[in-house]
Amino acid sequence: MLIVQKYGGTSMGDCSRIENVAKRVIQSKEHKNANLVVVVSAMSGVTDKLVEYTHHFSALPNPREVDMALSSGERITSALLAIALESMGYKAISLSGRAAGIITDSIHTKARIQHIDTSLIQDYIKQGYIVVIAGFQGVDKNGAVTTLGRGGSDLSAVAIAGALGADLCEIYTDVDGVYTTDPRIEKSARKIDKISYDEMLELASMGAKVLLNRSVELAKKWQIPLVTRSSFSKDEGTMICNEEDIMEAAVVSGIALDKNQARVSMVDVADRPGIAAEIFGALAESHINIDMIVQTIGRDGKTDLDFTIPQSEVEEAKNALKRFESEVGMIEFDCEIAKVSIVGVGMKSHSGVASRAFKTFAQENINIMMISTSEIKVSVIIELKYAELAVRSLHKAYELEK
Ligand code: ASP
Numbered sequence: 001m002l003i004v005q006k007y008g009g010t011s012m013g014d015c016s017r018i019e020n021v022a023k024r025v026i027q028s029k030e031h032k033n034a035n036l037v038v039v040v041s042a043m044s045g046v047t048d049k050l051v052e053y054t055h056h057f058s059a060l061p062n063p064r065e066v067d068m069a070l071s072s073g074e075r076i077t078s079a080l081l082a083i084a085l086e087s088m089g090y091k092a093i094s095l096s097g098r099a100a101g102i103i104t105d106s107i108h109t110k111a112r113i114q115h116i117d118t119s120l121i122q123d124y125i126k127q128g129y130i131v132v133i134a135g136f137q138g139v140d141k142n143g144a145v146t147t148l149g150r151g152g153s154d155l156s157a158v159a160i161a162g163a164l165g166a167d168l169c170e171i172y173t174d175v176d177g178v179y180t181t182d183p184r185i186e187k188s189a190r191k192i193d194k195i196s197y198d199e200m201l202e203l204a205s206m207g208a209k210v211l212l213n214r215s216v217e218l219a220k221k222w223q224i225p226l227v228t229r230s231s232f233s234k235d236e237g238t239m240i241c242n243e244e245d246i247m248e249a250a251v252v253s254g255i256a257l258d259k260n261q262a263r264v265s266m267v268d269v270a271d272r273p274g275i276a277a278e279i280f281g282a283l284a285e286s287h288i289n290i291d292m293i294v295q296t297i298g299r300d301g302k303t304d305l306d307f308t309i310p311q312s313e314v315e316e317a318k319n320a321l322k323r324f325e326s327e328v329g330m331i332e333f334d335c336e337i338a339k340v341s342i343v344g345v346g347m348k349s350h351s352g353v354a355s356r357a358f359k360t361f362a363q364e365n366i367n368i369m370m371i372s373t374s375e376i377k378v379s380v381i382i383e384l385k386y387a388e389l390a391v392r393s394l395h396k397a398y399e400l401e402k
């Protein structure tokens with residue numbers, strides 16, 4: 001059995017915490033009689049500090065040098081963990097991203113992994129070593145050190161697990177798993193034992209920030225079961241796996257809230273073929289991400305077009321849409337909105353899921369501005385001031401506390 005474990009910055013926060021991690025690693029090795037590859041983050045706060053240093057001399061430091069500096073945080077913790085493991089009588093060795101064979105493209109500070117040459121890792125596993133790998137980094141074909149984007153050590157772990165064909169990839173953080181909704185909003189939110197990759201992707205993209213979306217996508221692609229759990233408790237955490245491997249799938253698994261969207265309303269748009277292509281083409285050119293789109297039925301040669309974009313892209317959108325002013329009655333931007341989503345694979349085979357949500361909103365007197373659905377998700381746009389109330393009422397309506 002081969003397990004890849006990843007420990008985040010809080011778990012690696014100081015020497016006594018690293019000692020705890022070493023004990024955990026040994027426990028897993030002994031209990032499960034497994035070979036272990038451990039991927040680590042830098043101590044929490046260290047990467048931020050290194051970013052700050054690199055920007056001391058210039059507002060736009062050379063990204064190649066930034067990566068050289070940033071990658072050091074993980075090299076330190078990987079070596080410290082190897083030393084801690086050795087001091088407890090275990091064979092352990094640390095590897096930088098380069099030594100671990102992680103080859104990336106050359107886009108510094110947000111490089112993508114292209115290939116992993118696992119031969120050295122495998123050699124050390126065969127010799128009985130616990131292999132500790134510095135996360136968040138790789139090397140490009142010219143030998144320059146690269147980093148994978150903030151939070152990227154999750155990705156390192158999943159990619160390494162995939163390349164090694166590991167049985168399991170465990171991500172240790174400071175939260176004990178994925179919840180039915182944000183526990184800060186609804187106290188009765190419950191930890192989910194098992195959830196499918198697809199549900200997790202829907203929940204994560206909407207603010208359940210437990211795991212990087214790219215890591216979940218990668219785990220799905222490689223078919224590696226992912227577990228997210230806390231390094232500070234014995235709790236089992238949440239397993240993210242194939243839908244087929246979940247015996248009793250819930251109809252609804254969770255409620256997600258996204259407060260970072262803005263609604264764009266274009267009123268009295270000239271209703272002619274090609275207008276949507278031009279409007280959304282202009283937005284795409286400016287790299288603006290469109291989420292929901294609603295177009296009303298045309299009347300008297302005019303139609304209304306509503307859609308949502310990230311709040312951070314409102315200014316760009318205003319610019320991109322300027323050229324349509326003569327063909328549109330009015331363009332409005334509204335940031336006082338929230339998107340609430342109900343996610344669950346069970347929706348595929350159960351009816352009435354959406355209608356229960358609408359009934360709940362009606363009871364609470366919450367007006368729905370937009371609706372969109374997919375096979376496993378119902379999303380609605382409502383006024384921002386009702387966001388928390390909506391989440392709590394839906395959590396209750398679907399009996400998620402049970
Ligand atoms: N240390 C890096 C960061 O803070 C990578 C990680 O923690 O995943 O972004």
Ligand code: MG
Pocket residue numbers: 008009041151152153
């Ligand atoms: Mg992290």
